[in-house]
Amino acid sequence: MTRIALTVNGEGREAEVQARQLLVYFLREQLGLTGTNVGCDTSSCGACTVLLDGESVKSCTVLAVQADGSEVTTIEGLARGGGELHPVQQAFHEQHGVQCGYCTPGFVMATVSLLKDNPRPSEAEIRHALEGNLCRCTGYHNIVRAVEAAARAGA
Amino acid sequence: MIPAALEYRRAGSVEEAIELLGSDEDAKLLAGGHSLIPAMKLRIARPTALVDIGRLDDLRYVREDGDRIAIGALTRHAALEADAMLGGSCAVLARAAGEVGDPQVRHRGTIGGSVSHADPASDLATVLLTLDADLVARGPAGERTIAAAEFFTGPFENALARDEVLVEIRVPKAGEGVYLKHSRRAQDWATVAVAAAHVDGRVQVGLSSMGPTPLRARAVEEALAGGASAEDAAARAAEGTDPPSDVSGSAAYRAHLARVLVRRALEQV
Numbered sequence: 001m002t003r004i005a006l007t008v009n010g011e012g013r014e015a016e017v018q019a020r021q022l023l024v025y026f027l028r029e030q031l032g033l034t035g036t037n038v039g040c041d042t043s044s045c046g047a048c049t050v051l052l053d054g055e056s057v058k059s060c061t062v063l064a065v066q067a068d069g070s071e072v073t074t075i076e077g078l079a080r081g082g083g084e085l086h087p088v089q090q091a092f093h094e095q096h097g098v099q100c101g102y103c104t105p106g107f108v109m110a111t112v113s114l115l116k117d118n119p120r121p122s123e124a125e126i127r128h129a130l131e132g133n134l135c136r137c138t139g140y141h142n143i144v145r146a147v148e149a150a151a152r153a154g155a
Numbered sequence: 156m157i158p159a160a161l162e163y164r165r166a167g168s169v170e171e172a173i174e175l176l177g178s179d180e181d182a183k184l185l186a187g188g189h190s191l192i193p194a195m196k197l198r199i200a201r202p203t204a205l206v207d208i209g210r211l212d213d214l215r216y217v218r219e220d221g222d223r224i225a226i227g228a229l230t231r232h233a234a235l236e237a238d239a240m241l242g243g244s245c246a247v248l249a250r251a252a253g254e255v256g257d258p259q260v261r262h263r264g265t266i267g268g269s270v271s272h273a274d275p276a277s278d279l280a281t282v283l284l285t286l287d288a289d290l291v292a293r294g295p296a297g298e299r300t301i302a303a304a305e306f307f308t309g310p311f312e313n314a315l316a317r318d319e320v321l322v323e324i325r326v327p328k329a330g331e332g333v334y335l336k337h338s339r340r341a342q343d344w345a346t347v348a349v350a351a352a353h354v355d356g357r358v359q360v361g362l363s364s365m366g367p368t369p370l371r372a373r374a375v376e377e378a379l380a381g382g383a384s385a386e387d388a389a390a391r392a393a394e395g396t397d398p399p400s401d402v403s404g405s406a407a408y409r410a411h412l413a414r415v416l417v418r419r420a421l422e423q424v
């Protein structure tokens with residue numbers, strides 16, 4: 001076992017983990033943060049996307065020990081509290097960028113990362129930047145509209 | 156999917172990593188982990204121990220070095236893609252870095268890890284071969300430089316000794332360069348990809364997914380040197396290759412793709 005200390009959604013956490021423990025299972029099973037989903041488990045679908053030191057990563061392809069000392073943000077850590085959604089969450093809600101919702105946390109986290117690097121992306125840039133996230137319901141159009149709306153809202 | 160149980164050691168220096176690799180013959184280096192961890196989850200790779208060099212931040216840099224560009228082995232794909240100097244002086248490499256996987260992969264994956272993995276469908280390995288890059292490895296006896304043409308020895312095999320660490324990649328400043336990648340799905344590996352760039356006054360061309368390692372399209376380069384048109388040179392793109400047949404395409408389809416993509420690349424470069 002290896003002792004790790006990291007910040008998750010602004011809160012310091014320490015834990016003993018196996019070296020082979022993947023970050024997504026550490027978040028879900030050891031910290032109980034089940035908003036981060038496991039879809040394909042092969043670094044393809046992006047449902048497990050979280051921010052690691054501010055950048056989007058697939059947490060099924062990061063070992064928990066690699067996140068030692070880092071800051072992790074999951075979907076649970078986005079909203080400011082008091083029932084108010086993060087502007088990206090609000091945009092996905094208003095533009096109906098969801099159907100079953102399984103991929104949504106990953107899309108939202110990937111969008112937050114995109115808008116940090118490129119605050120006003122074109123439609124083509126949005127589609128390219130979200131190629132690491134798969135949605136099997138929506139056909140992507142409303143997701144792209146949601147990202148455009150979030151960009152307009154200055155998310 | 157969970158990797159098999161293993162030991163984890165974080166190296167504080169390249170020297171410590173070399174020592175740790177030397178003390179366990181089934182240990183593997185971990186950089187960004189985006190080739191190794193998926194293989195470990197499928198248990199295609201079952202190292203007994205990981206030697207994590209991911210915190211060696213002094214191996215993350217892109218800098219000019221005379222008429223060459225030196226790149227630290229731990230430089231991430233996203234950093235290569237965004238590097239203004241690289242984009243100006245070696246655009247083919249910056250563009251190919253932006254074609255690796257997807258943004259999440261590019262935030263974690265490193266050039267050294269990708270190249271050491273030696274996937275015949277690798278984007279960056281193909282570009283380094285095209286550019287006649289030099290790869291600098293450090294081992295117990297010190298550093299040595301391996302030419303890209305000598306580095307890729309087989310599918311997923313490279314010329315590094317077990318206790319050597321790839322520390323730097325040196326590429327020439329190249330003139331206009333293009334990287335054209337054809338894949339069936341977004342974020343996928345190349346069915347075929349073509350790199351073409353001006354190096355030392357001549358056009359050099361490389362192919363991904365056309366054999367057991369990244370390949371140079373030598374017949375195309377010879378034809379161009381002899382004054383052939385882009386179309387005539389591109390017709391020779393599949394000469395000397397051994398493309399696989401798999402779910403992404405047959406060998407004959409890949410040979411066709413190589414000719415088409417090489418022609419397009421030559422028309423742009």
